[in-house]
Amino acid sequence: MSSxxxxxxxxxxxxxxxxxxxxxxCRRRRIGLLLVVPLLVILFHFNTVTELYRxxxxxKREGKMSRKSDHLILGPAAGQGLSDRIQCQGTRALNKAHxxxxxxNSINKVSFVTVFTFYNDTSPPILLPLLSSSSDRVSVANAxxxxxxxxxAILGAFIDFIQVSMxxxxxxxxxxxxxxFPLKRExxxxxxxxGDYSRDRLMLQRIKSYIFFLERRYEEHQERxxxxxxxxxxxxxxxxAIVDDxxxxxxxxxDFDLALTFRNNKKQPLxxxxxxxxxxLDSILKAKVFLESVLEVYTSRYIKASRxxxxxxxxxxxxxxxxxxxDATIFKNTSPFSNEINGATVLFLPCLIYNWTPPEGSGQFxxxxxxxxxxxxxxxxxxxxxxxxxxxxxxSKHIPNMLCLILMSGRTKYDF
Ligand SMILES: *[C@@H]1O[C@H](CO)[C@@H](O)[C@H](O)[C@H]1NC(C)=O
Ligand SMILES: *[C@@H]1O[C@H](CO)[C@@H](O)[C@H](O)[C@H]1NC(C)=O
Ligand SMILES: *[C@@H]1O[C@H](CO)[C@@H](O)[C@H](O)[C@H]1NC(C)=O
Numbered sequence: 001m002s003s004x005x006x007x008x009x010x011x012x013x014x015x016x017x018x019x020x021x022x023x024x025x026c027r028r029r030r031i032g033l034l035l036v037v038p039l040l041v042i043l044f045h046f047n048t049v050t051e052l053y054r055x056x057x058x059x060k061r062e063g064k065m066s067r068k069s070d071h072l073i074l075g076p077a078a079g080q081g082l083s084d085r086i087q088c089q090g091t092r093a094l095n096k097a098h099x100x101x102x103x104x105n106s107i108n109k110v111s112f113v114t115v116f117t118f119y120n121d122t123s124p125p126i127l128l129p130l131l132s133s134s135s136d137r138v139s140v141a142n143a144x145x146x147x148x149x150x151x152x153a154i155l156g157a158f159i160d161f162i163q164v165s166m167x168x169x170x171x172x173x174x175x176x177x178x179x180x181f182p183l184k185r186e187x188x189x190x191x192x193x194x195g196d197y198s199r200d201r202l203m204l205q206r207i208k209s210y211i212f213f214l215e216r217r218y219e220e221h222q223e224r225x226x227x228x229x230x231x232x233x234x235x236x237x238x239x240x241a242i243v244d245d246x247x248x249x250x251x252x253x254x255d256f257d258l259a260l261t262f263r264n265n266k267k268q269p270l271x272x273x274x275x276x277x278x279x280x281l282d283s284i285l286k287a288k289v290f291l292e293s294v295l296e297v298y299t300s301r302y303i304k305a306s307r308x309x310x311x312x313x314x315x316x317x318x319x320x321x322x323x324x325x326x327d328a329t330i331f332k333n334t335s336p337f338s339n340e341i342n343g344a345t346v347l348f349l350p351c352l353i354y355n356w357t358p359p360e361g362s363g364q365f366x367x368x369x370x371x372x373x374x375x376x377x378x379x380x381x382x383x384x385x386x387x388x389x390x391x392x393x394x395x396s397k398h399i400p401n402m403l404c405l406i407l408m409s410g411r412t413k414y415d416f
Contacts, residue, residue: 074408078368103248109170110246112170112171115210141386150416153386157386157388162242172213176193177194240376243399243402259348260274283344289342375388380416384410
């Protein structure tokens, strides 16, 4: 029996549902069970509560929540004992259900599209989202980086993860034509697009670049036969790690034109860090029109919003104003749903699986879902992205183990 099975067995034998299913017919034993079942229910919950309590104690004792760490810190893994969450023993994953979702022999292709620009002056390159400004050199594993090198390292890790999880995919980097950065990688292409990439305008420029890109693709695809397969596009921030194949989204949900990720957050229910677009002519066109509408909302309503948030606020405003579902409840869902938004079929995917962020701070959280596909290293978590890649590349090259490392480290605030 492997340790995974042992653990699984332990969870199952504690689970009230499991016991309930095995209720024997014998009356005396049934009475006995009537007492045992609630006890088991209590024990089961007690276990998860103490687990959470222990984590909180750990972080209180560390007392480091406000200080930012310049090295990897591992705490306890959250979600232990929950059967739909990754179970870890140290940085060893005990279950790994999610690792086999590749579409066999697909003739279609998925390209990732991100915006990155490098300034010729002394200011650091722009990485989306913007890095907080700490000026010193930092070290990750054996490498040391200044600000520019750090951003390039994150872009490099972004590409590395894609090449591991979706080796057939291309990475397309939309960039200011005047910015030159050293990047020679296979299956990675820099696409210069004119625009105003200055810091204050960057999120605005990003939508504009996406729209321009889709426009050009629309023209190109018109001359292309679908026999060659479709080329889907996923627009992303570059501080994310793709840890599983995303192509199955396009098969499992064959009707959407574009897909967004949602979460239960009243002010910002949508994250603009991932936008998937189906590679048919019709969907490319609809996605372009959709983004043009978001851009319009951005310029008319949110142009003064903090430079990081404008696009996200505009996206949520536009979607909410066309949603035929109750936005007060629908984003509390944990499963995907779709809705017609101004002529486009939009698929809403839960951030929990498709845009998972390690929670920071001392609040409770319930671990990492088994089938997580995208990890987003928002805010002061960029170091963790590089540390995670380093761990992956220098140990067994086992994604679930790396996910355990991310899970255990998720509450730490890092220096970049
Ligand atoms: C993964 O899926 C493929 C094809 O569906 C199958 O042949 C293979 O046995 C699976 N591997 C595991 C480890 O389940
Ligand atoms: C990092 O440095 C240590 C000790 O200096 C060495 O043992 C290790 O192999 C190095 N790792 C890498 C990835 O270069
Ligand atoms: C992965 O690790 C090897 C050494 O084990 C190193 O040579 C290589 O550069 C690393 N690759 C990346 C992309 O970090």
